[in-house]
Amino acid sequence: xxxxxxxxxxxxxxxxxxxxxxxxxxxxxxxxxxxxxxxxxxxxxxxxxxxxxxxxxxxxxxxxxxxxxxxxxxxxxxxxxxxxxxxxxxxxxxxxxxxxxxxxxxxxxxxxxxxxxxxxxxxxxxxxxxxxxxxxxxxxxxxxxxxxxxxxxxxxxxxxxxxxxxxxxxxxxxxxxxxxxxxxxxxxxxxxxxxxx
Numbered sequence: 001x002x003x004x005x006x007x008x009x010x011x012x013x014x015x016x017x018x019x020x021x022x023x024x025x026x027x028x029x030x031x032x033x034x035x036x037x038x039x040x041x042x043x044x045x046x047x048x049x050x051x052x053x054x055x056x057x058x059x060x061x062x063x064x065x066x067x068x069x070x071x072x073x074x075x076x077x078x079x080x081x082x083x084x085x086x087x088x089x090x091x092x093x094x095x096x097x098x099x100x101x102x103x104x105x106x107x108x109x110x111x112x113x114x115x116x117x118x119x120x121x122x123x124x125x126x127x128x129x130x131x132x133x134x135x136x137x138x139x140x141x142x143x144x145x146x147x148x149x150x151x152x153x154x155x156x157x158x159x160x161x162x163x164x165x166x167x168x169x170x171x172x173x174x175x176x177x178x179x180x181x182x183x184x185x186x187x188x189x190x191x192x193x194x195x196x197x
Contacts, residue, residue, distance in 0.1 A: 016082070017081060017082045018077075018082065021048040021074060024048060024072060024074070024077055025046045025047070025048060025072070027082070028046055028070075028072060028089050029041075029046060031086060031089055032044070032089060032093055035089075035090055035093055035118055036117075036118060037090075037093055037094070037097055037114070037117075037118050038097070039093055039096050039097040039100060040100055043066060043067045043068060043096075043100055044067070044068050044069075044070060044093075044096050045067065045068070045069045045070070046069070046070050046071075046072070047069055047070070047071045047072070048071065048072055048073075048074050049071045049072070049073045049074065050073075050074050050075070052071070052073040052075070052076070053075075053128055053148070054126050054127070054128050054148055055073060055076075055124065055126075056072075056073050056076035056077075056080070056085070056088040056124045056125060056126070056127050057070065057071060057072050057073060057076070057088045057089070057091065057092040057124055058070070058071045058092070059071075059092045059095035059096050059099065059105065061099040061103075061104075061105070063103070066100065068095070068096040068099050068100060070089075070092045070093070070095075070096060072085075072088065072089070072092075073127070075127060075128075076088065076127040079127040080125075080127065087119075087120055087121050087124075087125075088124050088125075090115070090118050090119060090120035091115065091120045091121055091123075091124050092124075093118070093120075094111055094114045094115045094118065094120055095111075097114060098110065098111060098114070107122055107123060126146065128148070129174065130146035130147060130148055130174060131147065131148050131149075131173065131174060131175070132146070132147040132148070132150070132154055132171055132172065132173055132174060133145065133146055133147065133171070133172045133174060134147065134153060134154075134157070134162075134169045134170075134171055135169055135170050135171075135172060136162040136164065136165065136167055136168075136169050137162075137167055137168050137169055137170055137181075138162065138165050138167035138168075141162060141164055141165045141167060143162050143163055143164035143165065143169075145163065147171075150186075150190075153171075154171050154186065155183055155186050156182075156183045156186070157169060157170070157171050157180065157181055157182065157183075157185075157186070158181065158182045158183065168181060169181075171186070173189060173193055173197075175196060176193050176196055178192060178193055
């Protein structure tokens with residue numbers, strides 16, 4: 001049975017799990033052929049990303065060639081393990097289907113319907129812990145958004161509002177618990193956090 005190595009965040013592989021990138025790609029191709037989805041797999045190529053930090057997978061459409069490349073993130077696979085990672089493969093296959101059938105893909109109603117049909121999540125899970133979170137300040141509103149970079153919603157929160165109820169929100173630095181609601185607050189928190197940023 002797969003376990004979780006809490007020191008590294010890497011799930012212990014089972015005997016049948018792919019152990020190399022090539023094995024992962026071979027297994028993903030084999031798995032994709034068994035998914036009940038009418039997608040032209042001859043127009044789909046596969047690759048592994050070692051650079052991605054948040055996305056578990058990506059489908060890239062090559063309009064001129066009418067083909068799709070599905071990139072699977074090695075760190076996400078190592079974090080999730082094969083059984084959980086199959087959802088990522090199904091999710092990216094739905095994107096491939098949309099690209100090849102409709103020339104575009106998103107996470108709208110058409111995507112949702114097809115994802116539901118093959119048991120795929122509407123959004124791929126993130127495999128890394130966010131650096132920052134936006135948290136609504138309105139009592140009863142549980143809106144939160146993860147952020148990995150210091151975008152304007154992080155550095156100038158006074159210029160933005162909660163995506164659910166329109167109230168103000170607070171930004172929290174996950175590792176330290178530092179919070180701020182203004183650009184001045186951001187600057188002070190950044191200075192206090194220092195190297196832990």
